Amino acid sequence: MKILSVAIPCYNSESYMEKCIQSILPVGNEVEILIVDDGSTKDRTPQIADSYAARYPGMVKAVHQENGGHGEAVNAGLRNASGLYYKVVDSDDWVNTKALAQIVRRLGELEKDGGVDMLLANFVYDKVGAVHKKLMRFKNVFPRNEVFSWEEMGHLRKTQYILMHNIFYRTSLLHACGLELPKHTFYVDNIFAFQPLPYVEKIYYMDVNLYHYFIGREDQSVNEKVMIGRIDQQIRVNRIMIDEMAAQDFTGKSVRLRKYMTVYLTNIMTVTSIMLIISGTREALDKKKEIWNYLKEKDEKLYRTIRGSLFGRAMNLPGRVGRRLSILCYKIAQLIVGFN
Numbered sequence: 001m002k003i004l005s006v007a008i009p010c011y012n013s014e015s016y017m018e019k020c021i022q023s024i025l026p027v028g029n030e031v032e033i034l035i036v037d038d039g040s041t042k043d044r045t046p047q048i049a050d051s052y053a054a055r056y057p058g059m060v061k062a063v064h065q066e067n068g069g070h071g072e073a074v075n076a077g078l079r080n081a082s083g084l085y086y087k088v089v090d091s092d093d094w095v096n097t098k099a100l101a102q103i104v105r106r107l108g109e110l111e112k113d114g115g116v117d118m119l120l121a122n123f124v125y126d127k128v129g130a131v132h133k134k135l136m137r138f139k140n141v142f143p144r145n146e147v148f149s150w151e152e153m154g155h156l157r158k159t160q161y162i163l164m165h166n167i168f169y170r171t172s173l174l175h176a177c178g179l180e181l182p183k184h185t186f187y188v189d190n191i192f193a194f195q196p197l198p199y200v201e202k203i204y205y206m207d208v209n210l211y212h213y214f215i216g217r218e219d220q221s222v223n224e225k226v227m228i229g230r231i232d233q234q235i236r237v238n239r240i241m242i243d244e245m246a247a248q249d250f251t252g253k254s255v256r257l258r259k260y261m262t263v264y265l266t267n268i269m270t271v272t273s274i275m276l277i278i279s280g281t282r283e284a285l286d287k288k289k290e291i292w293n294y295l296k297e298k299d300e301k302l303y304r305t306i307r308g309s310l311f312g313r314a315m316n317l318p319g320r321v322g323r324r325l326s327i328l329c330y331k332i333a334q335l336i337v338g339f340n
Contacts, residue, residue, distance in 0.1 A: 002299060003108050004300055005171065006087045006141055007077025009036050009070050013091035014043035021052055023094040025059070025103045032107065033060045034077045040068030068115035071181030078174055084111060085119070086171045088164055088192070092214050099208040103168065116147055117200040119168040123211035135209060136160065142205035149201060150254035161264060165211040166191035174260040187237045195244050197261060198253060218281050228279050231272075231287070238272045238291055241265055246298040266306045269295065273315035274330045277323050292316070321326075 008025055010017050017035075024033055031054075035049040035236055049062035063076050085107055089095060103121060112117055120142065125134040141154040177199045181188040229236060245265055250258045269291070276288040296303040306312045314329045316322075 002083035003030040003104050003111070004085045004087060004168070005032045005034060005077070005083030006089055007034045007036055007074060007081070008089055008091050009038055009073030009077070010040060010045050010049065010091045011067070011070075011073070012042045013045050014040075014048060017045065017048060017091040019260035020089055020091050021060075021093045023097050024089065024099050024100065024237040025056065027104055029059055029294050031059065031100075031105050032081070034063055034080050035060065036063045037077050038065060038069070038073040038076075066086040067183040067184075069182075069186070069188075071113050071185055071191075072183045072337055073125050074181050074188070074192065078171070078179070079271070081171050084115065084171060085168045086174060087168050088189075088213070093165070094212050095210055096208070096212070099210040101208075101295050102208055103206055103210065104301075106204070107168070110147070110204060113147075114168060114202075116202040116204045117170050117173050118196075118202075119204045119206065120162060120327070121166050121168075121208050121210035123163065123165040123213055124209055125215060126212040127215040135281045136163075137167070137207070139204060139207050139210075144205055147204055150257040150260075153203070153256060156260060156263070158282045161267065162193055163213075164192045165213050167193060169196060169200075182236065182240065185236055186233045190264075191225075191238055191240055191244075194241055194261065194264055197257060198248055198250070224275075224278070227271075227275050231275050231279065231284070234272050234275060235287060238268050239294060241268055242295050242298050245302060262302065262305060264304075265312050266309050269306055270315055270330075272313065274326060277315070277326050280323075288315075 008017065008020055021033065021035065025033060035052060037046045038050045038302075040046055046062075046064060049064070052060045053062040061079055061080065065072070065076050068076075077088065078086060093201055099121065103119065107115070107119060120138065122135060122137045125136070127133065138156075138160065141156055141160060142148065143152060174196060177196045179192070179196055181191055242265065245261060248261075271289050276284040292303070293305070295306065307316065315326055317325050
């Protein structure tokens with residue numbers, strides 16, 4: 001059995017997918033690479049996937065499907081995964097090969113003692129034009145090189161969060177929690193980094209800079225204009241996360257786990273709200289009101305917690321002046337964190 005399955009969702013990715021694949025290949029046969037061609041039609045993505053599968057039959061598998069969006073490509077990877085652990089690397093991103101090799105070795109060693117539910121590493125915001133790349137590191141939050149639980153983790157700052165980029169899940173855990181991302185929807189990586197967390201008990205952190213999260217293409221999903229154009233998909237993801245949180249029974253679960261998930265949901269509510277505020281139309285402002293009301297209807301206690309937070313208050317300042325202040329807060333956060 002493979003130690004790790006890496007899914008690479010590809011949609012018309014001809015110009016950059018090979019850099020991603022080549023960053024994983026040298027790690028060797030303990031890794032399975034699943035190149036998921038999500039119905040590409042405009043370039044040679046399907047042919048490139050097939051060529052790698054033909055050249056590396058024991059390591060690379062090409063999965064072709066009708067276009068279902070990023071989430072369905074992640075689902076397809078999971079359905080085809082034979083590795084003990086599952087990782088997603090987007091086709092326009094890449095990994096540090098040496099860091100990935102270290103992680104695969106450690107996962108193999110950990111498996112001798114029963115393995116872990118989730119392994120975390122560091123990731124880099126590889127933003128075009130940025131002289132200094134923002135590194136998301138957790139050395140003062142998570143115990144290093146030891147198995148730990150949620151209760152043993154330190155305090156995450158507002159600018160620190162776990163994303164799809166730095167997560168390795170046990171494959172069986174994803175099946176157990178029933179993870180299935182929605183089709184034809186962007187921003188589902190937030191669900192991937194959120195829904196399985198209550199099932200995670202054993203965690204391991206390696207202080208290695210693994211994942212390069214590329215930011216800079218004009219058509220990229222995290223581009224601000226693109227996000228505003230796809231705001232209904234962001235709202236859909238936000239609603240799913242509210243549903244997951246409201247339905248979760250935290251009895252017997254870690255207080256720190258619940259606190260972290262609340263902070264994460266707060267961040268998503270903030271992103272949704274600010275994109276609607278920047279849009280500025282009456283329809284957008286009505287949608288902003290609707291998503292906050294949806295949270296209140298699902299879980300009033302959770303609503304009060306999030307609405308009363310610093311971000312919650314900043315996103316609900318009254319009037320035109322209040323909205324301008326909200327946007328200013330967002331721009332400052334952009335400079336500090338380096339997102340978008």
